[in-house]
Amino acid sequence: MKAIRVHELGDPEVMLLEDVPNLVPGRGEVLVQIQAIGVNPVDTYIRSGAYPARPTLPYTPGLDAAGVIEAVGEGVDHRRVGEWVYVAGSLSGTYAEQSLCREAQTHPLPETISFAQGAAVGVPYGAAWYALFSRAAARPGEFVLVHGASGGVGTAAVQLARAAGMRVIGTAGTEEGRKLVLEQGAHHVLDHRAAGYLETIPALTCEHGIDVVLEMLANVNLGRDLKVLAMGGRIVVIGSRGTVEIDPRDTMGRNGSILGMVLFNATEAESRSMHAALGAGLENGTLHPVVGRELPLVEAAAAHRAVLEPGAYGKIVLVP
Numbered sequence: 445m446k447a448i449r450v451h452e453l454g455d456p457e458v459m460l461l462e463d464v465p466n467l468v469p470g471r472g473e474v475l476v477q478i479q480a481i482g483v484n485p486v487d488t489y490i491r492s493g494a495y496p497a498r499p500t501l502p503y504t505p506g507l508d509a510a511g512v513i514e515a516v517g518e519g520v521d522h523r524r525v526g527e528w529v530y531v532a533g534s535l536s537g538t539y540a541e542q543s544l545c546r547e548a549q550t551h552p553l554p555e556t557i558s559f560a561q562g563a564a565v566g567v568p569y570g571a572a573w574y575a576l577f578s579r580a581a582a583r584p585g586e587f588v589l590v591h592g593a594s595g596g597v598g599t600a601a602v603q604l605a606r607a608a609g610m611r612v613i614g615t616a617g618t619e620e621g622r623k624l625v626l627e628q629g630a631h632h633v634l635d636h637r638a639a640g641y642l643e644t645i646p647a648l649t650c651e652h653g654i655d656v657v658l659e660m661l662a663n664v665n666l667g668r669d670l671k672v673l674a675m676g677g678r679i680v681v682i683g684s685r686g687t688v689e690i691d692p693r694d695t696m697g698r699n700g701s702i703l704g705m706v707l708f709n710a711t712e713a714e715s716r717s718m719h720a721a722l723g724a725g726l727e728n729g730t731l732h733p734v735v736g737r738e739l740p741l742v743e744a745a746a747a748h749r750a751v752l753e754p755g756a757y758g759k760i761v762l763v764p
């Protein structure tokens with residue numbers, strides 16, 4: 445089978461499409477024939493060597509995918525050959541024609557969801573769900589600001605928050621992105637490149653302020669987020685690419701909280717709840733992943749450059 449292999453960490457071009465031996469599932473493992481692969485920013489951090497956890501070389505990148513179960517190992521109870529699944533985490537990597545997964549890393553894909561959409565679920569919807577429900581404990585009726593709502597995590601967060609009865613304000617940096625955010629169910633959209641764009645928050649929230657901020661670029665926005673919080677407001681730092689100066693006093697008067705998170709910290713029990721909720725949402729149509737761009741697997745390097753560029757529009761997906 446063909447797989448992307450990385451023999452040394454570095455620029456996107458270290459990803460080479462190679463012929464490798466077919467994989468065989470061991471005990472409790474599932475072999476998935478991959479139809480589509482989700483490209484996440486974290487894939488680029490790991491490939492470049494910037495991520496704290498370093499892979500053993502050579503390795504195949506990727507955490508997310510969707511495909512058809514090709515074989516199951518001994519002791520696999522809940523998956524069968526021929527079943528369509530989305531993959532959220534993998535033992536062998538997902539940038540390949542086959543991926544080995546633990547049984548619990550595969551989840552049923554409803555027939556209304558395409559493989560490309562299934563590849564957009566794992567990290568983005570997992571992170572959005574974990575931030576919103578596990579870290580921020582967001583409740584129906586609360587005002588949620590999805591700061592960076594046009595990309596993979598943002599579109600997922602808007603859909604999840606809207607379906608749960610929250611008042612949703614999203615931001616995007618382009619006209620197309622802002623249109624997309626409204627289509628995903630946001631009640632209002634703001635341009636995070638416009639000067640003073642958060643000054644409209646008091647009017648948009650009837651002077652209440654924001655209960656929950658889901659923050660995709662904390663190094664740019666954290667100080668300003670603190671100033672638009674409601675009493676008891678929570679900011680979840682999902683993404684950050686540098687340092688930032690804040691005024692800690694801005695947390696005090698509003699009993700504000702800044703909550704960090706990494707999806708990999710979700711416990712097994714949290715992951716079970718997460719994927720049960722995501723599966724239900726995919727099934728009942730409230731969750732509908734947005735695929736903005738599909739590229740062949742051989743163009744993985746171009747996909748890694750594109751996912752870090754401004755002008756996000758849902759997910760970038762690779763097709764083997």
Ligand SMILES: NC(=O)c1ccc[n+]([C@@H]2O[C@H](COP(=O)([O-])OP(=O)(O)OC[C@H]3O[C@@H](n4cnc5c(N)ncnc54)[C@H](OP(=O)(O)O)[C@@H]3O)[C@@H](O)[C@H]2O)c1
Nearest residue numbers: 485571592593594595596597617621683706707754755756
């Ligand atoms: N903690 C975790 O476990 C976890 C999990 C998943 C992702 N993440 C991180 O979360 C971030 C988003 O991931 P993603 O997959 O959604 O990436 P993505 O698809 O590339 O989207 C990036 C988003 O950030 C927005 N953005 C750009 N400039 C911004 C600004 N000044 N203020 C607010 N938002 C801005 C983009 O908007 P425009 O392009 O429209 O300007 C876009 O909506 C990344 O940093 C990623 O590494 C963390």
